[in-house]
Amino acid sequence: xxxxxxxxxxxxxxEDGVATLRLDRPAQLNAFDLTMARELERxxxxxxxxxxxxxVVVTGxxxxxxxxxxxxxxxxxxxxxxxxxxxxxxxxAHYDEPPYHDGLRDTGGRVTLAIHALPKPVIAAINGAxxxxxxxxxxxxxxxxxxxxxxxxxxxxxIGITPEAASSWFLPRIxxxxxxxxxxxxxxxxxAEAARAGRLLRSVHAPEELLPAAQELARSFVKGRSPVALGxxxxxxxxxxxxxxxxxxxxxxxxxxxxxxxxxxKEGVAxxxxxxxxxxxxxxxxxxRID
Amino acid sequence: xxxxxxxxxxxxxxEDGVATLRLDRPAQLNAFDLTMARELERxxxxxxxxxxxxxVVVTGxxxxxxxxxxxxxxxxxxxxxxxxxxxxxxxxAHYDEPPYHDGLRDTGGRVTLAIHALPKPVIAAINGAxxxxxxxxxxxxxxxxxxxxxxxxxxxxxIGITPEAASSWFLPRIxxxxxxxxxxxxxxxxxAEAARAGRLLRSVHAPEELLPAAQELARSFVKGRSPVALGxxxxxxxxxxxxxxxxxxxxxxxxxxxxxxxxxxKEGVAxxxxxxxxxxxxxxxxxxRID
Amino acid sequence: xxxxxxxxxxxxxxEDGVATLRLDRPAQLNAFDLTMARELERxxxxxxxxxxxxxVVVTGxxxxxxxxxxxxxxxxxxxxxxxxxxxxxxxxAHYDEPPYHDGLRDTGGRVTLAIHALPKPVIAAINGAxxxxxxxxxxxxxxxxxxxxxxxxxxxxxIGITPEAASSWFLPRIxxxxxxxxxxxxxxxxxAEAARAGRLLRSVHAPEELLPAAQELARSFVKGRSPVALGxxxxxxxxxxxxxxxxxxxxxxxxxxxxxxxxxxKEGVAxxxxxxxxxxxxxxxxxxRID
Numbered sequence: 001x002x003x004x005x006x007x008x009x010x011x012x013x014x015e016d017g018v019a020t021l022r023l024d025r026p027a028q029l030n031a032f033d034l035t036m037a038r039e040l041e042r043x044x045x046x047x048x049x050x051x052x053x054x055x056v057v058v059t060g061x062x063x064x065x066x067x068x069x070x071x072x073x074x075x076x077x078x079x080x081x082x083x084x085x086x087x088x089x090x091x092x093a094h095y096d097e098p099p100y101h102d103g104l105r106d107t108g109g110r111v112t113l114a115i116h117a118l119p120k121p122v123i124a125a126i127n128g129a130x131x132x133x134x135x136x137x138x139x140x141x142x143x144x145x146x147x148x149x150x151x152x153x154x155x156x157x158x159i160g161i162t163p164e165a166a167s168s169w170f171l172p173r174i175x176x177x178x179x180x181x182x183x184x185x186x187x188x189x190x191x192a193e194a195a196r197a198g199r200l201l202r203s204v205h206a207p208e209e210l211l212p213a214a215q216e217l218a219r220s221f222v223k224g225r226s227p228v229a230l231g232x233x234x235x236x237x238x239x240x241x242x243x244x245x246x247x248x249x250x251x252x253x254x255x256x257x258x259x260x261x262x263x264x265x266k267e268g269v270a271x272x273x274x275x276x277x278x279x280x281x282x283x284x285x286x287x288x289r290i291d
Numbered sequence: 292x293x294x295x296x297x298x299x300x301x302x303x304x305x306e307d308g309v310a311t312l313r314l315d316r317p318a319q320l321n322a323f324d325l326t327m328a329r330e331l332e333r334x335x336x337x338x339x340x341x342x343x344x345x346x347v348v349v350t351g352x353x354x355x356x357x358x359x360x361x362x363x364x365x366x367x368x369x370x371x372x373x374x375x376x377x378x379x380x381x382x383x384a385h386y387d388e389p390p391y392h393d394g395l396r397d398t399g400g401r402v403t404l405a406i407h408a409l410p411k412p413v414i415a416a417i418n419g420a421x422x423x424x425x426x427x428x429x430x431x432x433x434x435x436x437x438x439x440x441x442x443x444x445x446x447x448x449x450i451g452i453t454p455e456a457a458s459s460w461f462l463p464r465i466x467x468x469x470x471x472x473x474x475x476x477x478x479x480x481x482x483a484e485a486a487r488a489g490r491l492l493r494s495v496h497a498p499e500e501l502l503p504a505a506q507e508l509a510r511s512f513v514k515g516r517s518p519v520a521l522g523x524x525x526x527x528x529x530x531x532x533x534x535x536x537x538x539x540x541x542x543x544x545x546x547x548x549x550x551x552x553x554x555x556x557k558e559g560v561a562x563x564x565x566x567x568x569x570x571x572x573x574x575x576x577x578x579x580r581i582d
Numbered sequence: 583x584x585x586x587x588x589x590x591x592x593x594x595x596x597e598d599g600v601a602t603l604r605l606d607r608p609a610q611l612n613a614f615d616l617t618m619a620r621e622l623e624r625x626x627x628x629x630x631x632x633x634x635x636x637x638v639v640v641t642g643x644x645x646x647x648x649x650x651x652x653x654x655x656x657x658x659x660x661x662x663x664x665x666x667x668x669x670x671x672x673x674x675a676h677y678d679e680p681p682y683h684d685g686l687r688d689t690g691g692r693v694t695l696a697i698h699a700l701p702k703p704v705i706a707a708i709n710g711a712x713x714x715x716x717x718x719x720x721x722x723x724x725x726x727x728x729x730x731x732x733x734x735x736x737x738x739x740x741i742g743i744t745p746e747a748a749s750s751w752f753l754p755r756i757x758x759x760x761x762x763x764x765x766x767x768x769x770x771x772x773x774a775e776a777a778r779a780g781r782l783l784r785s786v787h788a789p790e791e792l793l794p795a796a797q798e799l800a801r802s803f804v805k806g807r808s809p810v811a812l813g814x815x816x817x818x819x820x821x822x823x824x825x826x827x828x829x830x831x832x833x834x835x836x837x838x839x840x841x842x843x844x845x846x847x848k849e850g851v852a853x854x855x856x857x858x859x860x861x862x863x864x865x866x867x868x869x870x871r872i873d
Contacts, residue, residue, distance in 0.1 A: 071851050084840070088837060088872060162814045187807075244534060246529075250457045251383050266451075535824045541747075582670055
């Protein structure tokens with residue numbers, strides 16, 4: 001497939017469908033600006049949705065992963081429209097319409113919601129500094145791996161702002177509430193080892209081994225697997241990590257098992273019984289609706 | 292008490308009220324079929340509800356715990372009615388009626404919801420292979436202990452289906468979201484040690500020591516304790532692990548403390564002040580309603 | 583500032599705004615009675631709300647932290663009105679009115695909800711025995727540090743009552759569901775090391791080093807920081823540790839970033855770009871409404 005052209009990103013795809021997305025403004029340490037925000041949102045909502053893409057690995061070009069928001073912008077540094085003043089009720093009712101969609105919604109959150117909505121594995125390969133939105137964007141990815149050189153900071157408190165990018169939903173579910181509070185309050189820069197000990201990172205790797213290891217893990221998730229079953233599994237885990245009662249999960253997973261038992265599951269079971277590799281035909285772009 | 296007769300299960304009860312439930316199809320490695328599903332659901336909804344049963348330990352007969360769904364069934368391998376095609380809304384509105392109750396609801400989830408609803412401690416003693424539903428059924432149990440010989444696999448992805456048995460609600464709350472996603476995506480078979488390191492297992496034991504250790508832990512939970520207080524505590528923890536706000540927990544636990552302060556709590560406090568063992572009379576079959 | 587006079591508490595404030603609150607009934611091992619309950623609730627709803635207070639460290643006078651509920655009271659030991667008998671629906675509709683507000687609501691929960699509602703860091707410095715409400719009150723605090731001498735027990739089951747103080751909401755989100763269930767079921771007294779290994783405690787300290795370490799950590803959270811950003815961050819993390827979907831977090835944090843980008847965030851960014859220390863003027867008593 002051919003990807004869109006991006007100013008701030010570069011993308012490649014291997015033969016197993018593992019896309020590698022590079023934040024690619026190395027001279028600016030891949031700082032996040034409004035162009036990168038729009039391009040990341042677009043990548044996850046369009047290109048990454050292609051059935052040719054089975055999983056995504058996100059890394060940074062050069063020595064940083066993402067040095068955070070570019071704070072040099074004139075006017076409102078986050079690109080927000082300071083003339084607005086909605087009540088919470090007004091904003092919630094109309095957040096996806098003008099003027100709130102572009103004038104008030106946090107740009108980092110628009111990106112993480114797009115990552116979250118992709119029904120495919122997404123792995124962060126944190127190769128260097130990941131600060132501010134550079135740290136929080138990885139929380140919406142399924143797995144975080146890092147180089148020994150990585151430094152990770154939820155540093156919002158140092159500049160008088162709050163954590164964003166829906167990080168308050170993801171972080172406590174990854175590391176627990178006490179660790180989440182401490183990291184947000186301290187606003188410190190963490191070493192890779194501290195971030196691993198606190199359960200933010202799955203694993204830490206020598207710098208030159210990080211990206212191959214992340215790509216290999218992504219490959220192991222998708223080779224010989226049903227894109228439909230993978231996509232539904234991702235939806236199930238995130239939705240019910242937040243639902244009130246196991247009955248909710250039962251209702252969703254009953255439909256997921258039901259539809260897959262007539263689709264790729266039929267082939268999967270047959271292949272298992274015949275001791276051969278399955279040949280799945282389902283497409284992540286055509287998931288059955290389970291919720 | 293006398294338990295029902297089961298084809299696929301065997302049950303015993305010790306003098307402290309600790310029931311040991313064995314999945315008992317050893318020649319089939321205790322594979323889960325529709326008979327076992329119906330019998331497990333019945334055990335947890337009827338026999339286990341007897342006030343003579345104070346806690347349940349679940350293990351497997353022979354060398355496996357449960358080798359997963361028996362995939363050799365003709366027609367829909369999960370026993371589902373392929374003629375159905377409800378929308379999610381239709382299914383949610385009528386899931387407990389025909390034709391959905393028996394034709395579409397995941398059988399594993401019917402079992403785990405029955406385990407979840409039992410207001411008594413349930414401990415999994417995973418003595419060998421626990422694969423597919425053999426793994427996910429343990430997630431609805433309160434504590435998981437395993438033998439060094441145990442092998443645990445959330446292998447659904449290998450046959451093109453999705454995790455079931457409401458596991459998407461339980462797993463992230465036991466091991467965290469990142470570990471849950473990796474295990475479901477990888478669909479690998481885990482050693483006992485890997486499962487313990489990932490926080491799925493409370494502890495790992497020599498094979499001959501596993502069942503006695505699980506029974507002893509169960510005994511320590513119930514001897515000299517109020518079945519009412521235990522049952523309410525289980526309800527509180529599961530319900531508010533999923534509720535939106537601490538106020539919800541406050542409203543439930545206020546009622547739980549209120550009713551127990553006039554029941555077994557009165558005896559418990561008196562016994563404490565008189566430095567004697569309490570003699571509780573409350574029954575788990577008569578819990579006050581707190582929600 | 584001058585604090586109220588309390589019978590059961592003593593309070594001091596350092597020059598960085600770190601208040602140290604001592605449970606101060608050392609002859610009774612700081613046992614929790616209805617006076618202490620009302621005073622703790624009052625402290626967190628009034629004195630601690632002063633903008634002079636930036637963070638709170640809670641510890642015990644003498645050798646205990648809090649030995650639990652004083653069980654020597656005549657009549658209903660928890661101070662509840664045994665003539666009441668509401669349905670759950672009736673109680674939920676009127677819990678904050680007479681006769682339920684003072685006659686049925688759990689007093690421990692009234693305290694923990696007041697702690698929870700304070701938009702400032704709260705750190706428990708557990709210097710000795712913390713039993714029953716002495717243990718559960720710390721769960722609503724953001725960070726738990728302990729002395730090697732600390733002993734912590736969720737001992738409710740031993741006297742026939744249930745965990746309270748909204749602990750069923752907090753505990754699983756701090757230590758995970760399996761550990762929470764085991765501690766509540768076992769009702770054992772934990773050593774500091776066991777509580778740390780189970781992730782209840784952030785860290786364990788030599789007795790004489792505990793309080794200075796807790797105060798130093800509190801100081802590191804607030805010095806040079808915006809009280810508004812800190813308060814909103816605390817609200818975001820607790821609220822979305824319990825919300826259903828990342829979109830909810832996005833809607834809240836968009837408003838939090840928006841309002842702080844026009845308040846202390848403007849100064850924070852300017853100071854960062856000018857490589858100087860920020861001078862924040864926002865007040866925790868005037869947080870913008872984000873929900």
